[in-house]
């Protein structure tokens with residue numbers, strides 16, 4: 001039977017433990033034998049090998065001591081059956097294999113398969129079957145050396161279930177991790193494949209449900225959900241042909257201390273392009289003229305005291321505070337104005353640093369930190385945030401009673417009920433101004449009537465898609481201005 005192999009990922013994702021605990025139960029409910037699953041898993045990897053590297057002369061499978069290695073023996077077995085030049089480099093003493101892995105090894109040997117004890121540097125393609133969901137703790141030095149040696153060859157690699165060295169639950173990358181060109185994940189999507197540093201190692205992600213994916217989702221409560229741009233976009237209120245600006249919401253953006261007019265201008269322009277009807281900016285008196293220059297749709301107010309902000313906040317439907325806000329006396333004065341805000345408010349950049357200094361509790365707060373800001377908000381080193389972005393975003397949402405968006409590759413969104421959402425299509429936000437752009441889009445979508453949580457998810461998808469399209473157009477070190485026309489297009 002040919003297993004279904006697809007890049008259309010399931011909507012839900014799980015921890016390694018959930019998969020371990022439930023795959024055998026779900027398989028037995030469906031009258032499927034585990035060993036047959038191993039063969040099917042391998043068949044899907046072999047199918048991808050033929051699809052992508054059908055002309056290769058020599059394949060080497062690198063097998064570990066568990067069932068991930070067992071999958072690998074079966075990939076090699078299929079390669080033999082198709083008369084390819086194949087060998088298995090077993091990192092573990094084969095006499096120590098047990099269970100299904102041992103059986104897969106003997107089935108391969110009985111087929112005439114060859115097992116060697118070193119990496120074949122003349123292979124055209126490697127199959128990484130070292131470690132799957134059974135990987136935990138620190139990588140042993142033996143595995144570390146092998147992984148580094150494989151990566152050094154600069155040859156195509158297909159990873160079985162996940163790139164070895166990656167934690168399937170947290171997305172934590174060990175001291176060494178396979179740099180796969182393709183990864184085929186089985187039965188249930190593991191959330192660690194989807195975010196942060198994992199994206200650097202997974203390559204193109206394929207999924208093979210092995211006939212159990214739907215049953216698994218039915219049986220097991222997912223930890224996270226993948227967001228689909230098209231589905232979310234459908235919940236964006238329709239702009240009627242006869243609509244006018246007051247019906248499309250009024251956003252107030254607060255920020256732009258003396259040296260930083262750019263951030264608040266980027267946020268405000270992105271907000272306009274996301275479709276908000278009216279966009280006001282409250283900024284440092286010295287920046288008023290610069291912020292409005294060339295974007296005369298903006299209503300720009302010079303403010304010096306928190307009291308001047310009160311009537312502006314009153315008129316707005318949504319507020320943003322933080323882009324270019326700084327940490328000066330002016331910044332702190334302006335910051336005081338938000339203490340009573342009782343409408344959706346997006347807190348970004350230095351707004352988050354002020355929030356970390358003195359937490360406040362607002363009714364409709366959305367916080368959008370990157371890793372560094374998240375570290376200050378949670379009072380833990382940023383390296384710890386990266387160890388488990390899923391956990392971190394849930395903690396942020398809970399601790400600040402807010403919707404939290406943790407920015408970075410594979411941006412994550414969580415609400416106060418800990419629902420973690422991994423958004424699709426999101427790429428690096430390394431270029432300056434990208435984060436400011438995102439807070440403007442969120443505000444623009446909420447202003448048009450979209451619920452806060454959905455607006456944050458859609459904004460990340462729009463931003464991510466726009467960045468992806470810009471990258472495809474050859475704009476790697478892109479500017480926010482490369483995204484502007486695309487934002488408009490993706491919202492329409």
Ligand SMILES: NC(=O)C1=CN([C@@H]2O[C@H](COP(=O)(O)OP(=O)(O)OC[C@H]3O[C@@H](n4cnc5c(N)ncnc54)[C@H](OP(=O)(O)O)[C@@H]3O)[C@@H](O)[C@H]2O)[C@@H](O)CC1
Pocket residue numbers: 034035037038041042064065066067068069071092100130131132133134135136137138139140143160161162186
């Ligand atoms: N059952 C089936 O038929 C099916 C199974 N499936 C497949 O099985 C995979 C899960 O298999 P699994 O549970 O056997 O674990 P697996 O990922 O091979 O890892 C265990 C090995 O890793 C090693 N190891 C662990 N930590 C380590 C470290 N820090 N540093 C170094 N080594 C470390 C550990 O070593 P040991 O502790 O034994 O010394 C042991 O050798 C799953 O991802 C999927 O591919 C699918 O095909 C569906 C059907």
Ligand SMILES: [K+]
Pocket residue numbers: 068128129130131132159160161162163164
């Ligand atoms: K692997």
